[in-house]
Structures are given as structure tokens and as C-alpha cells.
Amino acid sequence: xxxxxxxxxxxxxxxxxxxxxxxxxxxxxxxxxxxxxxxxxxxxxxxxxxxxxxxxxxxxxxxxxxxxxxxxxxxxxxxxxxxxxxxxxxxxxxxxxxxxxxxxxxxxxxxxxxxxxxxxxxxxxxxxxxxxxxxxxxxxxxxxxxxxxxxxxxxxxxxxxxxxxxxxxxxxxxxxxxxxxxxxxxxxxxxxxxxxxxxxxxxxxxxxxxxxxxxxxxxxxxxxxxxxxxxxxxxxxxxxxxxxxxxxxxxxxxxxxxxxxxxxxxxxxxxxxxxxxxxxxxxxxxxxxxxxxxxxxxxxxxxxxxxxxxxxxxxxxxxxxxxxxxxxxxxxxxxxxxxxxxxxxxxxxxxxxxxxxxxxxxxxxxxxxxxxxxxxxxxxxxxxxxxxxxxxxxxxxxxxxxxxxxxxxxxxxxxxxxxxx
Numbered sequence: 001x002x003x004x005x006x007x008x009x010x011x012x013x014x015x016x017x018x019x020x021x022x023x024x025x026x027x028x029x030x031x032x033x034x035x036x037x038x039x040x041x042x043x044x045x046x047x048x049x050x051x052x053x054x055x056x057x058x059x060x061x062x063x064x065x066x067x068x069x070x071x072x073x074x075x076x077x078x079x080x081x082x083x084x085x086x087x088x089x090x091x092x093x094x095x096x097x098x099x100x101x102x103x104x105x106x107x108x109x110x111x112x113x114x115x116x117x118x119x120x121x122x123x124x125x126x127x128x129x130x131x132x133x134x135x136x137x138x139x140x141x142x143x144x145x146x147x148x149x150x151x152x153x154x155x156x157x158x159x160x161x162x163x164x165x166x167x168x169x170x171x172x173x174x175x176x177x178x179x180x181x182x183x184x185x186x187x188x189x190x191x192x193x194x195x196x197x198x199x200x201x202x203x204x205x206x207x208x209x210x211x212x213x214x215x216x217x218x219x220x221x222x223x224x225x226x227x228x229x230x231x232x233x234x235x236x237x238x239x240x241x242x243x244x245x246x247x248x249x250x251x252x253x254x255x256x257x258x259x260x261x262x263x264x265x266x267x268x269x270x271x272x273x274x275x276x277x278x279x280x281x282x283x284x285x286x287x288x289x290x291x292x293x294x295x296x297x298x299x300x301x302x303x304x305x306x307x308x309x310x311x312x313x314x315x316x317x318x319x320x321x322x323x324x325x326x327x328x329x330x331x332x333x334x335x336x337x338x339x340x341x342x343x344x345x346x347x348x349x350x351x352x353x354x355x356x357x358x359x360x361x362x363x364x365x366x367x368x369x370x371x372x373x374x375x376x377x378x379x380x381x382x383x384x385x386x387x388x389x390x391x392x393x394x395x396x397x398x399x400x401x402x403x404x405x406x407x408x409x410x411x412x413x414x415x416x417x418x419x420x421x
Contacts, residue, residue: 029302030176041418049143092217152296
């Protein structure tokens with residue numbers, strides 16, 4: 001009797017590559033940092049878990065600080081050829097009264113406006129130019145799952161791809177993988193979180209050709225809604241208290257639609273197209289930051305280092321400032337090999353103070369409008385009524401414009417150019 005011989009089971013051999021720097025996350029911070037490194041002659045690989053950059057309800061506001069960087073790179077003219085809207089003045093309706101929050105025309109920048117442009121267009125624009133640089137590689141559908149350690153030092157990244165496991169060995173890992181960062185989790189970096197009493201509902205509201213083209217905020221006691229003009233629709237951000245989502249759904253879509261129209265009667269026709277909750281996406285808001293952004297072989301930037309609230313729409317631009325500062329500090333040293341942790345610490349030392357100021361402002365605004373924190377009734381104050389008169393003062397509007405448009409510490413590109421695009 002002949003016994004069948006089973007085939008030996010083999011474990012697939014992971015694909016292994018070597019690069020100077022591995023950037024985890026192809027968002028604004030990751031793509032900007034990778035581009036600047038490649039431009040400086042540093043070999044860099046970006047791991048992006050999705051197959052493309054197309055995802056809706058992401059931050060689409062490119063502020064003057066970022067537009068200045070595009071000008072410094074020589075990209076501004078081409079970038080502004082992409083379909084976009086321009087916001088020159090920030091206005092809000094407080095209990096039915098229209099007030100001006102900020103006039104960006106006072107900023108000392110070439111572009112005195114916020115460009116409203118889909119984030120996927122911004123990322124595709126950067127990626128297309130980065131691909132022209134030798135040493136740049138973008139791996140799509142490559143989801144980082146773990147860090148590789150050697151002697152206590154981060155020495156690379158392990159990722160899952162459609163073809164199997166990918167191991168990227170490198171001198172430096174840049175964690176730019178957002179607020180749910182796998183890099184900071186695997187590196188066991190300690191996170192400090194703040195109680196945020198809000199979440200945001202994102203939805204699209206169609207608008208007619210005669211509708212208001214500017215971005216508007218709508219304030220009522222305990223309520224806030226933002227309409228961002230995007231072509232033939234508004235991207236609507238409707239702020240709710242944490243824990244309120246289920247109660248809203250129970251009250252019904254008609255009641256939710258009526259609440260939108262009550263705050264912004266101008267969108268009544270468009271809001272009529274809102275018929276079920278599948279058209280609404282809940283985004284959980286959190287504010288947190290790492291106590292230490294780095295360990296040997298790893299640096300976290302952007303939301304991976306400090307998750308921001310949507311308040312002011314500054315999160316993307318703050319993350320890009322991190323990316324520029326990190327490239328300024330690290331590019332030349334990284335071109336030669338592993339960088340000392342002291343240089344990674346320098347990035348945090350520079351970028352942490354402006355980040356903390358923004359987070360303090362965001363926490364203050366949320367608590368004044370919605371109470372102390374999630375799960376607590378708090379003491380939400382009459383924010384619009386108390387401050388509307390202050391906003392009449394030009395110096396106040398100028399200060400708001402500067403914080404939103406430029407931030408507390410705008411960066412300029414100082415990393416070397418060794419490869420032209």
C-alpha cells in the first residue's frame with residue numbers, strides 16, 4: 001500500500017528592502033516630509049495603506065502658511081491651477097447676526113486666502129512631483145503593522161501588502177500615520193489625552209449657482225455648524241456633544257434636517273435631499289499629544305504626535321509645518337546615515353510650543369461652547385454673545401487671521417536641494 005506524501009508547508013519569505021528613511025503614512029505631513037527628503041538627495045520610501053488618496057470628509061483647507069511653502073518650492077502657480085475656491089474673509093452667523101471673524105487680507109503673505117481644495121488633489125500633486133525624484137518610492141496598499149527593533153533601536157517597519165509581508169529596513173522611521181498611529185503604539189510612546197466634549201457630523205448639502213460661495217460658521221448656544229463652499233455643494237460640519245449621536249438618530253432625520261435649516265435657512269433646498277443617516281458620517285474628535293515624539297530611530301509628526309480638533313481647520317497645516325521643520329533639521333544628517341536622537345529631540349523642541357498653544361485654544365473654545373468634557377454637563381458659556389463685540393476690533397480680527405492663516409511659528413524651507421524637480 002502506497003502512502004501519500006504531503007507537500008511540506010513553507011512560510012512565505014517576506015519581501016525585504018533597504019532605504020534611508022521610511023515614512024509611514026501618505027497624508028499631508030508624510031508626503032511633504034518625504035518630498036523634501038528626496039529633494040535633498042535622501043532615499044525615502046512612503047508606506048500608504050490605501051490604494052489611492054481618494055477619501056472624502058478630510059480636511060480640505062490649505063492655509064496661507066502652506067501656500068507660502070508651495071511658493072518657496074516653486075509650485076504655487078501650478079498648484080493654484082487645480083480647481084479650488086478661495087476664502088478671503090471668515091464670517092460667522094451668531095444667533096442670526098453676521099459677524100466677521102478674520103480678514104486674511106492683512107497677512108504678510110503672497111496668498112491672502114485659504115484655498116479650499118480636495119485633499120486628494122493636494123496629495124496627488126505632491127506625489128506626482130516626488131515621483132520625478134530619484135530615490136523616492138511610494139508603496140500603496142502597504143499597511144504598517146509593526147516596527148522592527150534591533151538592540152532597542154527602531155530599525156524599520158513591517159507592513160502588510162496584497163503580495164504578502166514587506167519589511168523595510170532603514171536608518172529612520174517617520175511616523176506620520178495619524179491619530180490612530182501604529183508607529184507610536186508599537187514604540188510605546190506615552191499619550192496625554194484631553195477631554196473633548198464634541199464630535200462632528202460630516203455631510204454634503206447641494207447648493208445652487210446663486211448660493212453663498214464663502215465658508216460660513218453658524219453659532220447658537222450649544223450648537224455650531226460650518227459650511228465649506230465646494231463647487232456645487234457645501235461640505236457641512238455639524239458639531240454635536242459626545243454621546244449625542246444615538247439620540248439624534250432616534251429623533252429622526254427630519255428633526256436633524258430641520259435643525260440644519262434653522263441655523264442656515266439658505267440651505268433649505270439642498271437640505272431637502274438629506275433623507276437617511278447613510279448620508280451622514282460621524283467623526284470622533286480627540287485632542288491628544290505625545291509626551292515624547294521620538295525614540296532612537298523613530299520620530300512622530302503631525303497627528304501621530306498631536307491629534308488636533310477640527311476647530312480652525314489648522315490641523316493639516318500644523319502637520320505640514322512639522323514635516324518642514326523635521327526636514328530642515330534632519331535631511332543633511334540623514335543623507336549620511338543614522339541620525340542621533342538629539343536631532344529628533346530638536347524637532348519636538350521647536351514644534352511643541354506652537355502645537356500646545358493651538359491645543360489650548362481649541363480646548364478653551366470647546367469647553368466654553370459645549371461644557372467641560374465628554375460625559376459631563378459642564379458649564380457651556382454664551383460664547384457668541386460674549387465675544388461678538390470683541391470681534392469688532394480690527395486688532396482682534398488681525399490676531400485671529402494670523403493664528404488661523406500662519407499659526408504661531410510658520411516654517412520656511414531650509415532643507416538642501418540636491419535633486420531638482
